[in-house]
Structure formats: structure tokens, C-alpha cells
Amino acid sequence: MTNTKLKEERTRGYFIxxxxxxxxxxxxxxxxxxxxxxxxxxSYATLYNYxxxxxxxxxxxxxxxxxxxxxxxxxxxxxxxxxxxxxxxxVVSYINYFVQYxxxxxxxxxxxxxxxxxxxxxxSFLDSLCEEDWNYLIDNQIYSKTEIEYKRKTLNNxxxxxxxxxxxRSTPSDYSExxxxxxxxxxxxxx
Amino acid sequence: MTNTKLKEERTRGYFIxxxxxxxxxxxxxxxxxxxxxxxxxxSYATLYNYxxxxxxxxxxxxxxxxxxxxxxxxxxxxxxxxxxxxxxxxVVSYINYFVQYxxxxxxxxxxxxxxxxxxxxxxSFLDSLCEEDWNYLIDNQIYSKTEIEYKRKTLNNxxxxxxxxxxxRSTPSDYSExxxxxxxxxxxxxx
DNA sequence: TTAATTTTATTAACAGTGTTAATATTTAGT
DNA sequence: ACTAAATATTAACACTGTTAATAAAATTAA
Numbered sequence: 339m340t341n342t343k344l345k346e347e348r349t350r351g352y353f354i355x356x357x358x359x360x361x362x363x364x365x366x367x368x369x370x371x372x373x374x375x376x377x378x379x380x381s382y383a384t385l386y387n388y389x390x391x392x393x394x395x396x397x398x399x400x401x402x403x404x405x406x407x408x409x410x411x412x413x414x415x416x417x418x419x420x421x422x423x424x425x426x427x428x429v430v431s432y433i434n435y436f437v438q439y440x441x442x443x444x445x446x447x448x449x450x451x452x453x454x455x456x457x458x459x460x461x462s463f464l465d466s467l468c469e470e471d472w473n474y475l476i477d478n479q480i481y482s483k484t485e486i487e488y489k490r491k492t493l494n495n496x497x498x499x500x501x502x503x504x505x506x507r508s509t510p511s512d513y514s515e516x517x518x519x520x521x522x523x524x525x526x527x528x529x
Numbered sequence: 530m531t532n533t534k535l536k537e538e539r540t541r542g543y544f545i546x547x548x549x550x551x552x553x554x555x556x557x558x559x560x561x562x563x564x565x566x567x568x569x570x571x572s573y574a575t576l577y578n579y580x581x582x583x584x585x586x587x588x589x590x591x592x593x594x595x596x597x598x599x600x601x602x603x604x605x606x607x608x609x610x611x612x613x614x615x616x617x618x619x620v621v622s623y624i625n626y627f628v629q630y631x632x633x634x635x636x637x638x639x640x641x642x643x644x645x646x647x648x649x650x651x652x653s654f655l656d657s658l659c660e661e662d663w664n665y666l667i668d669n670q671i672y673s674k675t676e677i678e679y680k681r682k683t684l685n686n687x688x689x690x691x692x693x694x695x696x697x698r699s700t701p702s703d704y705s706e707x708x709x710x711x712x713x714x715x716x717x718x719x720x
Numbered sequence: 721t722t723a724a725t726t727t728t729a730t731t732a733a734c735a736g737t738g739t740t741a742a743t744a745t746t747t748a749g750t
Numbered sequence: 751a752c753t754a755a756a757t758a759t760t761a762a763c764a765c766t767g768t769t770a771a772t773a774a775a776a777t778t779a780a
Contacts, residue, residue, distance in 0.1 A: 349757090371738060381759050383740080392738070447693060448639055454699070461700045491710060492683075492717040495690030502638060502689050508645070509652045519682060526683040527717060533727080540728090562767060572730050574769080583767070 350388050352378040357399045365441030366449060369396075393452040396445060400456060403442045404463060407435045411467055420474045426524045428467050429497055433504075433520065437513070440505050447498065465494050489527050496523045541579050543569040548590045556632030557640060560587075584643040587636060591647060594633045595654060598626045602658055611665045617715045619658050620688055624695075624711065628704070631696050638689065656685050672719075680718050687714045 356377035360369050371392055375382040389395050414431035418424040436443040451457050472490055475481050481489065500523060503509045504516050547568035551560050562583055566573040580586050605622035609615040627634040642648050663681055666672050672680065691714060694700045695707050 346757095370736085372736090382738090383760080384758055386739070387757065447697060451698075457698050458700070461694055461698045488713045488717045492687055492714050495694065495710075495714065496683055496687040497690065498693050499686030499689035502693060503652055503686065506638060507642075507648050507652045509649070519686075522679045523683050523686065526679045537728095561765085563765090573767090574731080575729055577768070578728070 346388070349380075352380075353385055353388060353395060354398050354402070357395050358402060361399060361403075361441040361445060362439050363441075366444040367441075369441075393450070396449060397452050397456050400445050400451070400460070403439075403445065404459065407432070407442075407463075408467065410435050421471055421478070421480065422475070422524070422528050425468050425471045425493070425528070426520070428471070429464075429493070429524070430517070430520055432464055432467065433497065433501055433516070436501055436505065437516075443501060443505055447502070464497060465490055468493075493523070493527050496527065537579070540571075543571075544576060544579060544586060545589050545593070548586050549593060552590060552594075552632040552636060553630050554632075557635040558632075560632075584641075587640065588643050588647050591636050591642070591651070594630075594636065595650065598623070598633075598654075599658065601626050612662055612669070612671065613666070613715070613719050616659050616662045616684070616719070617711070619662070620655075620684070620715070621708070621711055623655055623658065624688065624692055624707070627692055627696065628707075634692060634696055638693070655688060656681055659684075684714070684718050687718065 353374060356374045357369070359377060360373060369392075371385055372382040374392075374395065375385050378385075385392075385395070411428055411431045414434075415424055415427040418427040436446070446460050446463075451460070468490070472486050476483055476486050500516070500519055510516055510519060544565060547565045548560070550568060551564060560583075562576055563573040565583075565586065566576050569576075576583075576586070602619055602622045605625075606615055606618040609618040627637070637651050637654075642651070659681070663677050667674055667677050691707070691710055701707055701710060
């Protein structure tokens with residue numbers, strides 16, 4: 339009864355963990371049903387006894403990565419000052435996370451996602467990490483509410499653009515330039 | 530001699546045209562060697578007598594689309610005032626082009642490209658369309674040279690981000706909001 | 721025009737993909 | 751130990767890109 343449910347949940351976990359390992363390592367290009375199943379220790383068709391299809395497995399991995407990324411960001415911004423400095427620290431560690439795991443970037447922004455709910459969660463993810471700091475800037479009257487609304491949107495889009503260019507088009511060509519580009523973005527949007 | 534060269538060039542054209550049709554229509558997801566060859570009126574293996582592999586065909590299509598997009602933009606900005614208004618007109622028609630052909634967006638920004646040269650051409654494409662207007666803003670001393678350098682970069686990244694969110698994550702959900710987001714981006718970066 | 725040669729196009733094959741249906745194996749309950 | 755239920759596996763299908771061997775067509779030489 340509850341025992342079978344537990345076992346089932348464990349097996350599901352093996353598949354999810356295998357998927358995440360491949361995505362972290364070889365990337366989404368190397369992802370295949372047979373590859374996942376082999377790493378999980380099962381035959382490829384067994385996967386379909388636990389998941390509707392590959393996209394369900396991908397969505398579940400994505401949610402895990404979201405938590406992982408949030409934790410990484412929270413670790414890195416510990417001693418940042420609220421407002422612009424902390425927003426910058428968040429953006430930098432957010433970008434660092436995806437530079438470390440390009441396969442996860444593909445999941446978040448490129449791969450076709452099954453549910454619209456997951457879609458929305460991804461789109462608002464970076465912005466939600468900065469929520470407190472945007473409010474800080476409003477509360478301390480450094481920018482108006484509409485100004486902040488605009489700047490939020492623009493920073494989110496610019497950050498995705500920076501990541502895209504770096505990971506998908508190798509521009510800029512090295513990491514130090516990437517950091518400089520983030521500086522540029524921050525100073526242009528929040529002067 | 531020159532006759533065979535002509536014939537060869539024509540056959541290559543049929544394959545390229547077929548590739549472009551599929552990308553414009555069904556999108557890059559529907560692209561396959563067999564699909565292309567069938568539409569070109571040849572067997573799938575014939576393709577390899579004219580092109581190294583599929584990626585070469587894709588790169589050649591991309592270059593065509595680049596010209597096509599430039600033409601479309603130039604048509605739309607005819608009566609725009611130099612500077613910010615024209616830059617906005619360029620960004621809007623640039624975005625419109627990819628909204629019309631999402632498969633071409635995949636080519637430009639997502640698909641793995643063979644040559645680094647093509648890669649760089651893509652990355653600098655939007656910025657090159659705005660070149661004159663950025664210079665106008667410098668010459669008329671509306672912004673400083675460094676300011677413009679920063680704004681260029683930020684606008685390029687933000688525009689790619691806007692496109693990504695709209696085409697890949699359905700955010701915003703309708704076109705009128707997309708136009709509003711472009712306004713927001715422009716006013717934030719070029720106030 | 722026929723024969724030989726070169727150019728161009730096709731089919732067969734290989735290793736891979738996601739997914740489903742039918743089968744085999746393992747576990748649980750009596 | 752035997753039956754029933756749960757779980758796992760193999761076989762198959764329709765795809766994918768790519769290569770090698772073969773067939774067809776066009777060109778040249780006699």
C-alpha cells in the first residue's frame with residue numbers, strides 16, 4: 339500500500355536523478371530515453387511506467403534545478419547591500435549558475451516545455467529573486483514605482499540576452515568580458 | 530564546363546530554397562534531410578553530392594534570411610526620424626520579422642552554427658542595422674560616446690531577451706503587450 | 721550511331737531517436 | 751506452493767543523419 343507508493347516514488351527519483359546528471363554533465367543534447375534509463379539502472383521502456391513521456395521528466399528536473407539555482411544565488415549574495423548592489427550580485431550568480439550548467443540553460447529557456455505553469459515559473463524566476471531589492475528601491479524613493487516596473491522588465495530581458503549571446507553564440511568570447519557586460523547592463527538600467 | 534557549373538548552382542539553389550521554405554513554414558523542428566530533398570525533388574542522398582552536411586545548408590539559408598530581414602527592416606523605417614525614433618522602428622521591425630518566422634529565430638539564435646564567422650555576423654546583425662542612428666546620437670551630442678557604447682550593448686541584449694520570452698516562453702501572451710514591452714525597453718535605455 | 725567514360729541520382733544499410741504493445745519476470749497475498 | 755497483481759523487458763515501428771555501393775543519365779570518342 340503505502341510501501342508500494344514509497345517504492346514507486348523512489349524509482350521515479352532514480353529516473354529524475356539520472357536525467358539531472360546528464361543535463362548537468364553532457365547537456366540536453368546527450369539526453370535520450372535510453373541514456374536516462376541506462377543510468378537509472380532500468381530498461382528504456384520502464385521509464386514509461388513511471389512517466390508519461392520524456393517531457394514530464396524534463397519538467398520535473400527543471401523544478402529541481404530551480405531550487406538548486408535559488409540556493410546557489412542565496413549563498414552568493416549573503417553580504418550584499420540591499421538595492422542595486424544586491425540585484426547585481428543576484429544577476430551575476432544567476433548567470434554563473436547557467437554558465438556552469440549550460441544544459442540547464444537550454445531547459446529553462448529553449449527546450450519546449452509541457453505545461454504553461456512551468457513556463458511562467460521560468461519567465462518570472464530571475465525577477466522573483468530580486469523582488470525584495472526592487473521594493474527596497476521603491477520604498478527608499480530612489481526610483482518611482484513605474485520606473486522600477488520598467489527597469490525590472492528591461493533587466494530581465496537584458497540578462498537573458500546576455501546569457502543567450504554568451505552560451506549560444508560565444509559572445510563575448512571570454513568570461514571576464516562577460517562580467518564587464520553585466521556591469522554595463524546594470525549601469526545602463528540602474529544609473 | 531561553365532554549363533555544368535551553372536547546372537550545379539541551380540541544383541544547389543533548389544535545396545537551399547526547399548530548406549528556407551520549411552524553415553519559414555513548419556519551422557526548424559520539421560527540418561530533416563529527407564524532408565528537404567523531397568521538396569527539392571531529389572532523393573535524400575543526393576543532397577550530400579552538393580553539400581557537406583545539413584549544417585552547411587542551414588548556414589546558407591541563414592545568410593539569405595539575413596538579407597531578407599534587412600530588406601524588411603529598411604522598408605519599414607523609410608520615414609523615421611534619425612536617432613531614437615529610427616532605432617525604435619528598427620527594433621520593432623526586427624522583432625516583427627522573427628515573430629512572423631519563428632523558425633528563422635531558432636536558426637539565428639538557438640541552433641548550433643557551423644562557422645564562427647556566421648556566428649559573429651548574427652550577433653552583430655541588429656546592432657549593425659542601427660549603426661547610423663547610434664552615430665547620429667553621438668554626433669548631435671545627445672549622449673556621450675561611452676554612454677552610447679553601453680546603450681548599444683544593452684539594447685541588443687534586451688531585444689534578444691524580449692524575443693526569447695515571447696517566442697519560446699509565450700511571455701507576454703499577446704502581441705500588443707509585446708509592443709508595449711518594446712516601448713518600455715526603449716524608454717528605459719534611451720530616456 | 722554505338723561504345724566508353726564521366727557525371728549525377730538512387731537504394732541499401734547503419735546507428736541512433738521516442739514511443740507503444742506484447743511478453744517475461746518479480747513480488748504479494750492466500 | 752499457487753494465484754494474482756505489479757513491475758520490467760524485449761520486439762517492433764516510424765522516424766533521424768550519414769555513408770558506400772549501385773544504378774541511371776549525360777557527355778565524349780570512335
